[in-house]
Amino acid sequence: MAELRKSITVQEQRAFLKICTLLNYSTGLSGNLLQKAVGKNALKKSAVINWMKSFKDGQILRMHPGRVDRDRLPDKKGRILRDDLCLVSKLGENVPHSSSPSQKEKRVNIAHMNLSWLSHRKDDLRRFICLDEIWVEFFTLLQRHQTRSWVGPGTSAEPIPRAELHERKVLPIVGMDVHGVAFWKTYEENITMTAERYKSFLEEYIPKWAIHRNIRAPVLLHDNARPHKAYVVQELIEDRSWIELPHPP
Template sequence: MATPNNAPVQLSREQVRLLLFYEHRSGSSTRHAADRINNLMGADTVTHATAVRWFQKFRRGEVEFKDSPHSGRPQAVDEDELLALVKEDPRQSSRCLASKLGHSHSTINRALHDLGFSWKQPIWVPHVLSDFQRQMRANVAASLLSERRTKTWLSNLITGDEKWTLYVNYHRGRQWLKPGESGVPTPKQELHPKKVLLCIWWSVEGPVHWELLPTNTTVTADLYCKQLTRVAEKIKGKMDRVYFLHDNARPHVAKVTHQKIQELGWTTLAHPPYSPDMAPTDYHLFRSLTHFLDGKQFQNEDHLKTELQSFFDSKPREFYRKGIEQLPIRWQYIVDNNGAYYVD
């Protein structure tokens, strides 16, 4: 089997095992067998440990030189099967998928990465919508899109809402820590923290009117009507027609409020329940304000008012315009997706 000039010979596993079997039948020891094969066929053709293992098999009567089929994990991942499992439940961990498919955790991670997946936290949605609620959202969005208005009608839109604003806003962020360190502790928010209700109305130009209600005061229909009067005074002579968008809170849909809006001559836009993704104050203005307030503490109401005014003034006109001009895009998405929440 050796070449004439005793050059090393490349042998298959089966050929090496056949030579070991020959040495075993010849009565050689494992050490002598390994040395003899390496001398004849080339160094490192077979290790002593391999000779020991196969001699033990031969003594047990196992004389099969080919590799036996592996009962362990297969090497190739069935991408179609993996995709089907992910589609069935995207919340399954890679370890769970590895167990189902018979692969290692690292193999499944690589396959998911190659398919373009990444392990992320899902987006919170405000409410589990029923079929009826989804249909209502889609119908309202379709109706708002179908209205024939001028191209610049959103410039005449006034929208607003209320938000509880805390005097103490704790921030719990990540910290650089060494093993065993607990970091700077963050206290839990009190069960009944000191807070005040912010009420704001705004347009593409920015805030029209905002106010903080006295402590322990909430919005009633009568108070809301008085607030709308103040808003109307601020925009008097600035808009030839007013489109008004607010949510379905009780004071907003009360009979006296409806009468007040008619008296002002405003056109109210429909707004379905459980739909903050269709309210610019929720999905745009208050989201940014929440980030601004994170970690801030205020000694008194004047301090809070100063910081709120600073926030509103710091935002360019484009910020307010962008928030309102997203509405048609969101309406179209909701129509196209059968009333599902717009997630961004």
């Protein structure tokens, strides 16, 4: 019986708690039954309460056999990020994952407008230049699933480098057209993008690109970041007679 007790996984304990939730068992009774069956390897009282509450709230979490999915354990912080702020974890960052009805409607309208504009100018894709910038770290820390490895008897896993206390990162900005990467620029460390820097970047690279591609009226497509929508940038686009396609929210 001892070996059988040790073989019970966390996923099986979650499944047991789900059944207890369907039977309307209290968290105390469910925890006691789990403790009696599993012993010292049973889930803690706080985990039992959190899991049963999540099941009662209708959250059906996918359980992957063979690993403990601790990132999915329901907690107060996770509920606030997910339910109140409507955020979801992507590559270690909490980002918006849901749009309001007005934002969805605006996305559809902008998509229809851009498609309508292109339908009358099918040969104008060569005039498009897409612009974006993003922080790039000198060292990207591996995620948990990326650090797993098979280790033979008598051997140890390779050491994993630790992130620096103050991570070094740079800000590259890239312009892409139908041929691929058209131009790019990397700013020095700890330099953030401002409206003046973005304006200077456009003034330096867009005319050169237009001359190289033999384009008279470039069509710019960038997101709605503050430097992109600043007055000085919009004034430059209007003065140069460039075309700026609207970007959905």
